[in-house]
Amino acid sequence: MSAKIPLNRLLDLSQPEFLAAIGGIYEKSQWIVESFYNFTLSPSLDAAVIQDNKEKITNVRVLFNEIELLLRNSSKDRQLQLLKSHPDLCLKIEAATEITEESKHEQKSSGLSTLTAEERETFTSLNNEYKAKFPFPFILAVRNASKQTVLSALRGRVHSTLEQEMDCALFQVNKIAWMRLLDEVDAPEGKTHGGFLTCHVLDTANGIPASGMVIELYVHENMDGVQQSRLLKSFVTNSDGRLDGPALKGEEFKVGMYEWRFYLGDYFAQFSGSRISGTPFLDVVPLKFGLDDPTEHYHVPLLASPWSYSTYRGS
Numbered sequence: 001m002s003a004k005i006p007l008n009r010l011l012d013l014s015q016p017e018f019l020a021a022i023g024g025i026y027e028k029s030q031w032i033v034e035s036f037y038n039f040t041l042s043p044s045l046d047a048a049v050i051q052d053n054k055e056k057i058t059n060v061r062v063l064f065n066e067i068e069l070l071l072r073n074s075s076k077d078r079q080l081q082l083l084k085s086h087p088d089l090c091l092k093i094e095a096a097t098e099i100t101e102e103s104k105h106e107q108k109s110s111g112l113s114t115l116t117a118e119e120r121e122t123f124t125s126l127n128n129e130y131k132a133k134f135p136f137p138f139i140l141a142v143r144n145a146s147k148q149t150v151l152s153a154l155r156g157r158v159h160s161t162l163e164q165e166m167d168c169a170l171f172q173v174n175k176i177a178w179m180r181l182l183d184e185v186d187a188p189e190g191k192t193h194g195g196f197l198t199c200h201v202l203d204t205a206n207g208i209p210a211s212g213m214v215i216e217l218y219v220h221e222n223m224d225g226v227q228q229s230r231l232l233k234s235f236v237t238n239s240d241g242r243l244d245g246p247a248l249k250g251e252e253f254k255v256g257m258y259e260w261r262f263y264l265g266d267y268f269a270q271f272s273g274s275r276i277s278g279t280p281f282l283d284v285v286p287l288k289f290g291l292d293d294p295t296e297h298y299h300v301p302l303l304a305s306p307w308s309y310s311t312y313r314g315s
C-alpha cells in the first residue's frame with residue numbers, strides 16, 4: 001500500500017490527482033468523490049469560497065461526512081447503481097476477476113477463505129437466495145469480519161424487505177468507503193487524528209474502583225488468512241481503577257480489532273474473606289472490540305464482580 005497523504009495536502013491537489021488519491025473509495029463509483037471536488041474545491045469556484053471550504057474540513061471524519069452527504073442526496077437510481085457495482089463476496093478471492101484491488105484486500109482480511117465445506121455450502125445457498133430476492137449483491141464491510149459474522153449477517157438479512165436491505169447495504173457501503181479513505185489519508189502534517197483509547201475497571205462486588213488489576217491489550221491481525229493476536233501492552237490499574245494515560249493514541253491508534261484481557265481472578269483473590277479458590281469462576285476476562293474511527297475517543301470499561309461482568313461503549 002502506498003504512503004498516505006496528509007489531509008491538508010490532499011485538499012490542495014488538482015481534480016485528477018484528487019480522484020487518483022481517493023476516487024476509488026466508493027466501489028467503481030468515482031462520481032461521488034468527483035461531485036464533492038466540484039462542489040467544494042474546484043478552481044472554477046471563488047478563491048475565498050475554496051479557502052473557506054478547506055478550513056471547514058478539519059479532519060478526515062468531516063471530509064468523509066461531506067462526501068457521504070452527496071451520496072445521501074443522490075437519486076435512488078444512482079444509489080442502486082452503486083450497490084450493483086459491488087462484487088459478490090467470493091470464496092476464492094484469488095480466482096475472482098473484475099474485482100478491484102481494494103475489494104480484494106478487504107475480502108482477504110475476512111474469515112471467508114477459512115469456511116469448511118459445509119459452511120461453504122450454506123454460504124453459497126444463502127447468497128443465491130439473496131441474489132434471487134434483491135437486485136444487488138449481498139454487501140457487508142468484511143474487513144476484519146469473522147466467518148461467523150458473515151454467515152450470521154447473510155442468514156438474517158436474506159429475510160429483510162427491499163427497503164430495509166437497501167438501507168442496510170448503503171450503511172455497509174459507507175463503512176467500506178470510510179475504511180478505504182482512512183487507508184489513503186493521514187492526519188494533517190504535524191498532527192494526529194486525535195482519537196484515543198481508555199479503560200476503567202469498577203469492582204461492583206465491593207463498590208470501589210478496581211485498583212492494582214493487571215490488564216493486557218492485544219491487537220488481532222490477519223496474517224495470510226490466519227487470525228493472530230499479539231500483545232501490545234500490559235498495564236496495572238491505578239488507585240482510581242484507570243490506566244495512567246490513554247492505552248492507544250496518535251500514530252498507535254489504528255483501525256482494527258483489539259482485545260483487553262482483565263485478570264479478574266488474581267484481583268478478587270486479595271480480599272479478606274474472599275470466596276476465590278485456586279479455580280476462580282471468572283479468571284481472565286477477554287473483551288474483543290473494534291476501533292474504526294481514529295478521530296474518536298473510545299472508552300472501553302469493565303464493571304466486574306467475581307461472578308459477573310459487563311461493558312459499554314463509553315466516551
Ligand SMILES: NC(=O)N[C@H]1NC(=O)NC1=O
Binds near residue numbers: 027104
Ligand atoms: N459484496 C460485498 O460485500 N463486497 C465487499 N465488502 C467489502 O468489504 N468490500 C467489498 O467489495
